[in-house]
Amino acid sequence: xIGLVVNPVAGLGGSVGxxxxxxxxxxxxxLGAIPHAHERAALALRQLPTDLPIAxxxxxxxxxxxxxxxxxxxxxxxxxxxxTQSTAADTCAAVAALAAAGVELILFAxxxxxxxxxxxxxxxxxxxxxIPAGVKIQSATFAQSPRAAGELAAAWYVGxxxxxxxxxxxxxxxxxTHGRVSPRLYGTLRVPLGxxxxxxxxxxxxxxxxxxxxxxxxxxxERMQDTTLLLGCGTTLAAIGSALGLQTSLLGVDLxxxxxxxxxxxxxxELLTALTDAGATTIVTPIGGQGFVLGRGNQQLSPAVxxxxxxxxxxxxxxxxxxxxxxxxxxxxxxxxEETDNELRGWHKLVTGYDEETIYRVE
Amino acid sequence: MTAQFxxxxxxxxxxxxxxxxxxxxxxxxxxEAEITARVPDALSGIPASFQRAEPPRLPExxxxxxxxxxxxxxxxxxxxxVAVDFGLGTCTMKYSPKxxxxxxxxxxxxxxxxxxxxxxxxxxLEILWRLEQMLCAISGLDRFTLQPPSGSAAVYxxxxxxxxxxxxxxxxxxxxEIISSIFSHPCDQSGPYSAGYKIVQLYPGPNGYPEVxxxxxxxxxxxxxxxxxxxxxTGIYNPHIKEFTRLVHEAGxxxxxxxxxxxxxxxxxxxxxxxxDLCHFNMHKTFSSPHNGMGPAMGASGVRxxxxxxxxxxxxxxxxxxxxxxxxxxxxxGKIRSFVGNAQIAVRSYSWILALGPDGIREVxxxxxxxxxxxxxxxxxxxxxxxxxPTSNTPLEQFRWSLEGFKEETGVGSSDISRxxxxxxxxxxxxSHHPYLVPEPITPEPAESFSKADxxxxxxxxxxxxxxxxxxxxxVLNGPYRNACRRIDAAALDxxxxxxxxxxxxxxxxxxxxxxD
Numbered sequence: 014x015i016g017l018v019v020n021p022v023a024g025l026g027g028s029v030g031x032x033x034x035x036x037x038x039x040x041x042x043x044l045g046a047i048p049h050a051h052e053r054a055a056l057a058l059r060q061l062p063t064d065l066p067i068a069x070x071x072x073x074x075x076x077x078x079x080x081x082x083x084x085x086x087x088x089x090x091x092x093x094x095x096x097t098q099s100t101a102a103d104t105c106a107a108v109a110a111l112a113a114a115g116v117e118l119i120l121f122a123x124x125x126x127x128x129x130x131x132x133x134x135x136x137x138x139x140x141x142x143x144i145p146a147g148v149k150i151q152s153a154t155f156a157q158s159p160r161a162a163g164e165l166a167a168a169w170y171v172g173x174x175x176x177x178x179x180x181x182x183x184x185x186x187x188x189x190t191h192g193r194v195s196p197r198l199y200g201t202l203r204v205p206l207g208x209x210x211x212x213x214x215x216x217x218x219x220x221x222x223x224x225x226x227x228x229x230x231x232x233x234x235e236r237m238q239d240t241t242l243l244l245g246c247g248t249t250l251a252a253i254g255s256a257l258g259l260q261t262s263l264l265g266v267d268l269x270x271x272x273x274x275x276x277x278x279x280x281x282x283e284l285l286t287a288l289t290d291a292g293a294t295t296i297v298t299p300i301g302g303q304g305f306v307l308g309r310g311n312q313q314l315s316p317a318v319x320x321x322x323x324x325x326x327x328x329x330x331x332x333x334x335x336x337x338x339x340x341x342x343x344x345x346x347x348x349x350x351e352e353t354d355n356e357l358r359g360w361h362k363l364v365t366g367y368d369e370e371t372i373y374r375v376e
Numbered sequence: 377m378t379a380q381f382x383x384x385x386x387x388x389x390x391x392x393x394x395x396x397x398x399x400x401x402x403x404x405x406x407x408e409a410e411i412t413a414r415v416p417d418a419l420s421g422i423p424a425s426f427q428r429a430e431p432p433r434l435p436e437x438x439x440x441x442x443x444x445x446x447x448x449x450x451x452x453x454x455x456x457x458v459a460v461d462f463g464l465g466t467c468t469m470k471y472s473p474k475x476x477x478x479x480x481x482x483x484x485x486x487x488x489x490x491x492x493x494x495x496x497x498x499x500x501l502e503i504l505w506r507l508e509q510m511l512c513a514i515s516g517l518d519r520f521t522l523q524p525p526s527g528s529a530a531v532y533x534x535x536x537x538x539x540x541x542x543x544x545x546x547x548x549x550x551x552x553e554i555i556s557s558i559f560s561h562p563c564d565q566s567g568p569y570s571a572g573y574k575i576v577q578l579y580p581g582p583n584g585y586p587e588v589x590x591x592x593x594x595x596x597x598x599x600x601x602x603x604x605x606x607x608x609x610t611g612i613y614n615p616h617i618k619e620f621t622r623l624v625h626e627a628g629x630x631x632x633x634x635x636x637x638x639x640x641x642x643x644x645x646x647x648x649x650x651x652x653d654l655c656h657f658n659m660h661k662t663f664s665s666p667h668n669g670m671g672p673a674m675g676a677s678g679v680r681x682x683x684x685x686x687x688x689x690x691x692x693x694x695x696x697x698x699x700x701x702x703x704x705x706x707x708x709x710g711k712i713r714s715f716v717g718n719a720q721i722a723v724r725s726y727s728w729i730l731a732l733g734p735d736g737i738r739e740v741x742x743x744x745x746x747x748x749x750x751x752x753x754x755x756x757x758x759x760x761x762x763x764x765x766p767t768s769n770t771p772l773e774q775f776r777w778s779l780e781g782f783k784e785e786t787g788v789g790s791s792d793i794s795r796x797x798x799x800x801x802x803x804x805x806x807x808s809h810h811p812y813l814v815p816e817p818i819t820p821e822p823a824e825s826f827s828k829a830d831x832x833x834x835x836x837x838x839x840x841x842x843x844x845x846x847x848x849x850x851x852v853l854n855g856p857y858r859n860a861c862r863r864i865d866a867a868a869l870d871x872x873x874x875x876x877x878x879x880x881x882x883x884x885x886x887x888x889x890x891x892x893d
Contacts, residue, residue, distance in 0.1 A: 160853070168865070175873075333558075341813070369574070369575045369577065371579065
């Protein structure tokens with residue numbers, strides 16, 4: 014059975030020029046925003062075979078879209094929610110109910126905020142796929158279009174059911190950093206594997222090419238197993254951890270020495286304490302579509318930590334798809350210390366594959 | 377839709393699914409008693425362990441049914457003689473004159489065998505030698521090998537020569553990096569990579585080609601050389617190429633020019649003057665030999681005089697009035713492939729170059745560039761079409777533009793438009809090699825042999841599809857309509873679990889559940 018949950022206010026903010034809809038629903042409505050998440054969800058639903066069982070959340074959280082698509086739900090979970098009253102808590106409750114009902118794939122219509130809700134509720138225990146309907150689509154958990162979402166879900170359901178791990182990225186709601194909006198990695202979802210469907214060039218900030226990813230991880234692991242390493246955030250870094258035979262953190266910074274994780278998901282202070290005069294090789298990868306390698310989502314790698322590790326020992330790793338998504342823009346650093354940033358700026362040799370490097374500018 | 381095209385559409389089964397047991401296309405008469413008395417059984421010389429216990433399960437089909445099968449399939453293709461195919465940029469599709477097909481079917485060519493004694497093949501050796509002289513004149517380099525059977529094999533050959541050069545100077549171990557650019561042909565990275573090199577990639581700068589400073593950051597005492605295309609896949613010419621080759625030489629590396637497609641500059645500019653030490657040409661691109669669908673090809677590798685000793689063996693030498701094969705080459709990288717090169721490809725290219733002469737060769741390049749710029753002017757009018765790098769860039773023989781804006785507006789992307797071109801009797805347009813640095817890319821390359829009418833047909837079709845997409849995106853997304861097949865499920869192409877490369881694989885697949893099922 015496939016589960017459907019719709020964030021009925023997704024995309025509202027974008028149509029009236031807001032940067033998102035989270036917490037801004039009333040403001041968006043006042044500006045005249047019209048919801049279109051139902052239409053987008055219905056467009057996806059029309060791609061599913063008519064005999065495919067679908068469970069959906071009640072009212073505007075799913076039922077409305079089903080009727081719009083002319084489909085009768087196999088099962089409705091939860092009470093009918095009025096779209097004007099819907100909150101993130103409703104999304105989480107609906108997802109939990111769908112999971113309890115035994116759905117095998119959750120189709121969710123929304124944006125990055127909705128993806129976060131799915132992630133925080135079921136993590137990667139259930140396969141999920143986003144129907145793009147929100148203002149911000151940076152996460153690699155969305156299909157390129159509603160139609161593609163429906164096609165991919167159907168192909169997965171009736172086919173061989175192969176998946177991949179996709180990063181959930183959203184703007185950091187703990188506040189802006191140095192006056193700029195900061196993308197942050199919130200976790201991962203398991204999404205159906207369907208080449209060309211998930212995350213197009215417009216939003217493949219976390220797009221993963223499995224061959225390039227394992228190439229990078231294996232190469233770094235081979236070259237640096239005897240080195241002290243500071244491993245930044247993200248699935249690329251987690252893959253390096255795996256290649257070293259270690260369990261490292263996805264969202265945090267780890268310090269690895271002599272083949273052991275000495276600091277797991279450490280704070281700036283913990284990292285500083287653990288670093289010795291021998292320093293460390295700091296490995297980072299861009300998070301989000303803006304190309305930040307330092308200062309966004311990994312502030313633990315502070316100027317002090319970078320200096321203690323050795324400022325010239327920064328290694329940036331990135332899959333070619335991730336670099337391509339930058340559209341020629343440089344990678345960015347914003348550690349909060351202009352002097353440190355200046356030392357880091359310039360041409361870097363990025364590890365982009367097994368025995369493959371790329372010369373790229375950091376600004 | 378203004379298309380006036382309808383391709384044949386046959387519901388043709390697989391060959392293994394037609395015919396009946398015992399059906400035969402041709403039954404030869406048994407040999408006469410006199411023959412069987414004197415010639416032993418053909419299988420008697422083959423050890424029993426090598427012999428099949430049961431005959432192979434080949435299709436059993438009578439000749440008329442077999443003919444119909446393949447004729448029907450041929451009607452469902454879009455070959456060069458059926459459809460305008462210049463959409464396939466970076467491939468340099470061009471017309472291959474039929475006279476050259478007649479030449480290679482002459483018994484003097486078709487009857488050649490590579491193991492014949494050189495005294496009996498002086499004619500083809502002379503053609504190979506003369507073709508080499510022509511390529512030397514076009515590139516400015518001193519010697520060529522015609523042995524590599526493809527462009528990628530030629531790049532591999534050149535990477536091997538670079539390695540032999542550094543080894544000869546005692547720097548083979550130290551110099552283990554080859555620099556290339558991401559818009560160069562992908563084989564410029566994969567060829568040296570296969571030869572054991574580490575690859576250092578350059579991304580395009582703001583003008584669409586790599587910056588000199590990026591190259592400087594890439595160079596070191598580990599640099600073995602640079603393997604680069606210019607103009608790159610974007611059709612944009614790097615005006616700093618001479619500075620590139622100077623810097624690489626200064627760092628102790630060699631410069632390898634990928635001229636697989638020299639259609640934008642042959643007869644106008646040469647590898648030598650740009651400072652390159654090696655280069656290669658694809659005969660099936662620039663010099664008109666048919667592309668053959670992965671069939672026999674030829675990638676000719678050229679080198680400076682002092683690198684000639686590393687060329688694969690044998691090379692054709694002229695001694696007096698005679699031509700011979702020189703196998704005695706102690707410094708050679710060895711064989712890339714058996715023999716001296718695909719003779720039939722060489723004959724076609726030799727004839728093509730001879731027919732054009734130096735002025736004609738230059739005119740080919742000028743016409744190709746003119747065609748590309750005329751087509752660019754037509755496509756510039758397509759709504760949502762954009763040029764990814766500064767619009768002051770004049771493309772040479774091809775160009776890579778973007779339909780990103782169009783996709784945002786309509787949901788219809790470059791691959792959707794490409795698919796629909798076949799409804800107009802045109803081959804689809806090539807998008808881009810991976811990764812897609814240019815979003816929603818198209819890369820057409822109208823070589824010299826396409827007429828203004830061909831270009832107009834393509835431009836009008838493109839515009840028509842764009843207008844249809846604006847009016848009704850779904851109508852275009854569901855296309856094509858007038859082709860041998862409709863839109864196919866492309867996901868299967870990327871899923872090895874769903875590939876069935878042979879009838880044996882099909883039987884295996886049907887018998888045993890695939891892992892993960």
